[in-house]
Amino acid sequence: MSIVLILEQILNGLQFGVMLFLMAAGLTLVFGVMGLINLAHGALYMVGAFAAAAVAGLTGSFLLALIASLAAAAAAGAVVEIAVIRRLYDRDHLDQVLATFALILIFSEGTRWIFGSFPLFLDVPAALAGPLSLPGGIEYPAYRLAIIGIGLVVAALLFWLIARTRIGIQIRAGEADREMIAALGVDISRLYTLVFALGAALAGLAGALVGAIQSVQVGMGEPVLILAFVVIVIGGIGSIKGALVGALLVGLTDTLGKVFLPQFFGLFLEPASAASVGASLASMLIYILMAAVLLVRPSGLYGGSA
Template identity: 80%
Template sequence: MSFILFAEQVLNGLQFGVMLFLMSAGLTLVFGVMGLINLAHGSLFMIGAFAAAAVAGLTGSFVLALMAALAAAAAAGALVEVLVIRRLYDRDHLDQVLATFALILIFSEGTRWIFGSFPLFLNIPDYLSGPVTLPGGIQYPLYRLTLIGIGLAVAVGLFLLISRTRLGIQIRAGESDREMIAALGVDISKLYTIVFALGAALAGLAGALVGAIQSVQVGMGEPVLILAFVVIVIGGIGSIKGALIGSILVGLTDTLGGLFMPALFALFMDNSSAATAGSALASMLIYILMAVVLIVKPSGLFGARA
C-alpha cells in the first residue's frame, strides 16, 4: 500500500469525522442540557440538505444555500421544540422516543410531498472544485479539505461559545442543575429553545455540506444519526470535546477499517471470501470501538461521572 493512498484515506476519515461532529455536537448538547432523546435529529440533517439544494437551484449561490440550510433547520428545530418537545421534558424516555420517531415520519412524508420522491443534487461550486496538491504529492479534493476546515472552525466556535460566553455559562449550568438556574432567574424555556435551534442548525449545516458529495434524498439523515449516537456514547454525553474526539475516532475507524480489513483477511483466505469477510468486519469496527470504550470508561472518554 502506498503512502499516498494511506494519507488520502486518513483525510477521508477526518472529513467524515468532522461531518459526524456537526451532527453529534447538537445531539449531545440537547441530550446533555435537556435530557432528551431526539430521534428526529436526522430529519433536521435532511431538512438542511433539501433547503440548500432548493436554494442553490434557484439562485446558483452555494453560500446562500448554506445560509438557507442553517436558517431552515434552526427554524424547524425551534418550531418542533415549542410545539412538541416542550411537552416531553417531564415524560420518560420511552415517550420521548415514540414522539420523536413520529416526527421522523412526519418530516419524511412532508419532505416527499414538497420535493417529490426523486433525489435532488447540490453541485460543488466551481471555486471549490478540483484537487489541490498537498505535501508529499498527495492530490486531494479541495471541497473535502474545505469541509474539514469548516468542521474544525465550528468546533473552535462551539468551544468558545460554551466556555467564554454568558449563554455558554447558562448551558453548562443547565447540564448540572436546571432547577437552580431557573430559580436564579434564567428563562429555562428560552434557553431550551436556543439550544435546540443551535443543535438543529448544526445538523442542517452538515446536511447541506454532505449534500454536495452525495444525492439529497428522503431518509438520508437516519444512517448518520445512528453514527452520531455512537459518537456521543464514545465521547461522553454533554461534552463538545468528547463529540469532536469521538467523531474523529469513528471517522478514521470506519474509513481505515474498510481499507485494511479486506487486505488483512486476504492473507488467510481467497480473494472473494476475504473481501466479503473484511467488509463485514469493517462495518462492525465502530461498534467494537464503542464497546471497548464503555468497558474501560462507562461514562465515555470525556463524560462526567454519574
C-alpha cells in the first residue's frame, strides 16, 4: 500500500463527496425551509444529466451543456413546485412521499419516451481530458480535480448567499418561522419556488458533472438520492455547512472503505473471502458512520445551524 495510492483515493473520495454535496445542499434547503420530503430530487439530477448530454451532443460545447443542465433542472424544479409541491406543504409526510414518488415515475417514463432506453454519453472536455501531475508523483485526472474545484466554489457561493444576501436572510427566516416572514410581507410562495428551483439546479449540475464520468441513463439519480439523505442526516437537516461536512465524510468513508478494506482483510483471509468480506463491510460503512453520529448528536453534526 503506497502513499501515492492513498492520496489518489483521498482525492477520489473528495470528488465523490463534492458531488454528494451538490445533491445534498439542495435537498437540505428544501427540507429545512419547506419541511418537505422530496423523493423526486434524484429525478432532477437525472434531468440535468440528460439535458447536458443532449446539448453537448448538439453543440459540442461542455460549457453550454453545464448551463443547459442548470437551466433545465431549475425550470423543471420550478414547474414541479408550482404544479404539485405547493399543494403538499400542509399535508402530512406520507402524502409528500407518495406524491414525490409518483413524480419519480413520471420523470423516468418521460425521459425514456424522449431519449429512449439506451444510455447517453457525455465526453470530458478536451482541456480537461488528460491527467495533471501533482506533488508526490501523483498523476490525477484533471476533470476530477475540476469537479472538486467547482463543488468548492459552489459551496462558497452558497455560504455567501445564505449568510450575506437578503434572499439568504429570508431563507433562514423561513426555516425558523414561515408565518412570521409571511406576515412581514415576504411572498412566501415566490420564496419557496426560488428555493426549490435553486435546489433543483444544484442537483442538475451534479448530474451533468458526473455524466462525463459514467453513462447518463434513466434512474441514475435514485442511488445518489439515498446517499444524499445519509449526508443530510449526518450533517444536520437545514445546514449547508452540515451538508458539506457530511458529504465529504461520506465520500471519503465510502471510497477509502471500498479500496482498502479488502486489502486489510487480505492479511488474514484468502483473496476471494477477503474481497467478499471487505466489499460487504465497505457497503455498510456509511450507515455505521451515520449511526455513530446520531448516537452522539441526534440532530446531526450541525443540526439547527445554517
